[in-house]
Amino acid sequence: MNVGIRNPVAKGFFYLLLLIWAVSVIYPLIWTLLDSLKDNEQFFIHAPWSLPDFPLLWSNFSYVWSKYNFNTYFVNSLVVTVGSTLLGLILSAMTAYVLARYKFRGSNFLYLLYIASMMIPFILALIPLFFLMNSMHLINTKLGLILVYSSSLLAFGIFVLVGFFKSLPKELEESATIDGASHFGTFFRIMLPLSQPGLITVAIINVLNIWNEYVVGTIIVNDPTQYTLPIEIAVMQQEMQYRTEWGPLFAALLVTIVPVLIMYILFQRKIASGITAGAVK
Amino acid sequence: MKSGSSKLQRNIFIASFIIPTFVFYCIFTVYPVIKGLYYSMFDWSGMSQNKEFVGFRNFKDLFHDPIIWKAIGNDYFLVVGKVIGIMVIATFFAVALTRFNFKLAGFLRSVYFIPNILSVVVIGVLWNFIYNPQIGFLNGFLSLFTKEKVSITWLGFTSHTIWMLLPPAIWAGIGFYMILLIAAIQNIPDSLYEASELEGAGQWQQFRKITVPLIWEQMKVSILNIMMTTLNGSFVIVWIMTQGGPDNSTQVMGSYLYQMAFQQYHFGYGASIGVLILVLSLITTVVLQRLLRHETVELG
Numbered sequence: 341m342n343v344g345i346r347n348p349v350a351k352g353f354f355y356l357l358l359l360i361w362a363v364s365v366i367y368p369l370i371w372t373l374l375d376s377l378k379d380n381e382q383f384f385i386h387a388p389w390s391l392p393d394f395p396l397l398w399s400n401f402s403y404v405w406s407k408y409n410f411n412t413y414f415v416n417s418l419v420v421t422v423g424s425t426l427l428g429l430i431l432s433a434m435t436a437y438v439l440a441r442y443k444f445r446g447s448n449f450l451y452l453l454y455i456a457s458m459m460i461p462f463i464l465a466l467i468p469l470f471f472l473m474n475s476m477h478l479i480n481t482k483l484g485l486i487l488v489y490s491s492s493l494l495a496f497g498i499f500v501l502v503g504f505f506k507s508l509p510k511e512l513e514e515s516a517t518i519d520g521a522s523h524f525g526t527f528f529r530i531m532l533p534l535s536q537p538g539l540i541t542v543a544i545i546n547v548l549n550i551w552n553e554y555v556v557g558t559i560i561v562n563d564p565t566q567y568t569l570p571i572e573i574a575v576m577q578q579e580m581q582y583r584t585e586w587g588p589l590f591a592a593l594l595v596t597i598v599p600v601l602i603m604y605i606l607f608q609r610k611i612a613s614g615i616t617a618g619a620v621k
Numbered sequence: 622m623k624s625g626s627s628k629l630q631r632n633i634f635i636a637s638f639i640i641p642t643f644v645f646y647c648i649f650t651v652y653p654v655i656k657g658l659y660y661s662m663f664d665w666s667g668m669s670q671n672k673e674f675v676g677f678r679n680f681k682d683l684f685h686d687p688i689i690w691k692a693i694g695n696d697y698f699l700v701v702g703k704v705i706g707i708m709v710i711a712t713f714f715a716v717a718l719t720r721f722n723f724k725l726a727g728f729l730r731s732v733y734f735i736p737n738i739l740s741v742v743v744i745g746v747l748w749n750f751i752y753n754p755q756i757g758f759l760n761g762f763l764s765l766f767t768k769e770k771v772s773i774t775w776l777g778f779t780s781h782t783i784w785m786l787l788p789p790a791i792w793a794g795i796g797f798y799m800i801l802l803i804a805a806i807q808n809i810p811d812s813l814y815e816a817s818e819l820e821g822a823g824q825w826q827q828f829r830k831i832t833v834p835l836i837w838e839q840m841k842v843s844i845l846n847i848m849m850t851t852l853n854g855s856f857v858i859v860w861i862m863t864q865g866g867p868d869n870s871t872q873v874m875g876s877y878l879y880q881m882a883f884q885q886y887h888f889g890y891g892a893s894i895g896v897l898i899l900v901l902s903l904i905t906t907v908v909l910q911r912l913l914r915h916e917t918v919e920l921g
Contacts, residue, residue, distance in 0.1 A: 600739070
């Protein structure tokens with residue numbers, strides 16, 4: 341039972357605060373869309389919140405897509421995100437399963453070693469990573485990004501998946517062993533399918549993180565053909581000081597935002613459970 | 622004999638599942654972190670020939686570098702501002718959306734999380750536009766009330782510009798911590814609230830006597846997390862919005878590290894800033910844990 345707020349004035353006031361915040365969150369997305377349909381002149385003559393003039397400049401989108409090469413950046417982001425999410429997921433699922441189900445010397449230490457990296461500021465590794473990638477000839481490659489990103493996903497993945505595997509009933513493996521399944525068979529045929537909800541949760545959180553990542557990207561990649569979306573957005577906004585193309589800039593933002601927004605709408609429950617699982621330390 | 626071979630099978634299985642991940646992790650995470658500590662002892666421009674071991678000289682130089690002090694100050698300004706701003710607002714939202722019986726609660730919860738799915742780069746660009754002196758929202762809004770068009774360069778003051786970075790940082794952080802706190806509140810047994818209601822306790826009393834003490838652990842985790850992510854990651858918002866300027870006034874440790882290493886090629890010096898960030902975040906973690914534990918005793 342929950343009585344809520346009795347005082348109608350207080351209730352109205354709280355509601356107002358909540359709605360103001362909702363507007364402050366949604367409105368930037370709307371204005372991004374509206375401003376992506378304007379030309380420069382409209383930015384300088386009209387107020388920033390004014391509606392775009394007709395005809396709407398949908399051409400801003402085709403302009404950033406082909407002239408600014410967002411087709412390339414979009415594909416780069418896609419390849420890097422999918423690649424590192426899959427690799428990170430496989431590597432963390434394997435280790436998480438063993439850490440959750442097998443006791444061996446050093447297993448606790450190993451678990452702590454992975455978890456500890458969540459406490460270490462990653463920025464410390466930035467300079468060495470640059471030189472490591474350089475010596476491995478992985479600078480300016482999507483593979484380089486994928487390797488570094490998937491490694492950065494391990495701690496979170498292992499942490500959440502160890503918890504998940506531990507929550508699955510032990511009888512499943514025991515009966516599988518009695519039926520003569522090998523360790524590998526048990527994992528691939530029984531445990532992996534059962535752990536799908538956990539794997540999907542981790543994968544979604546990872547996709548969001550990698551799609552949006554900027555720092556490592558800007559260190560490892562400086563060849564424009566290999567840029568991911570956030571790297572290009574940052575470059576593009578710096579160029580705005582010399583050539584003003586506000587409409588295309590907002591179109592570019594939208595190209596970057598829409599995929600994660602769709603993912604969020606589809607998977608919001610998973611995302612909420614993922615961050616809750618990842619933060620209970 | 623049989624148990625021997627099954628033990629072998631077990632070990633092979635464990636090894637083949639543990640080792641690939643571990644090797645991978647060592648190469649791309651453990652090694653760079655350790656190497657970061659190592660590089661901080663060198664004077665190094667990036668070429669292998671002129672890498673000179675200098676011991677702790679980089680740290681001595683850091684100590685005498687006025688910019689790093691400015692950067693540390695800015696970092697902690699952001700930590701304090703974000704902890705207060707995010708925790709107050711996120712806690713309020715979490716309570717309002719779980720305990721106030723609002724009809725739109727589910728919808729609002731989904732909406733509030735949206736900034737957290739955006740790249741910090743996108744957030745920086747959006748807020749740059751709000752602050753833009755000629756065509757931005759803020760000046761446009763203020764111009765409604767003035768005769769002359771307002772054209773304040775919000776990100777151009779040599780002092781206090783760091784204040785301008787606080788609203789985007791808070792705006793971007795709230796949804797995440799609200800979700801964590803909502804989960805914590807939902808774990809509180811309803812019976813506690815019901816019992817207190819019978820005793821005539823109002824929302825405020827329930828908040829102070831039940832909610833806060835029972836979600837304190839989660840609040841603590843959140844505060845520590847805000848501190849860590851700020852010291853480690855405020856680089857991006859600074860870099861996108863001000864590049865540490867004007868005149869280094871919004872420099873944070875991360876942006877200074879980036880500038881020193883990747884723009885001025887003082888890689889050893891940059892690495893020593895990385896070590897400084899590590900040390901400060903560990904110290905702050907310990908201090909905060911002490912402070913916040915004390916608080917629980919008082920409340921409990």
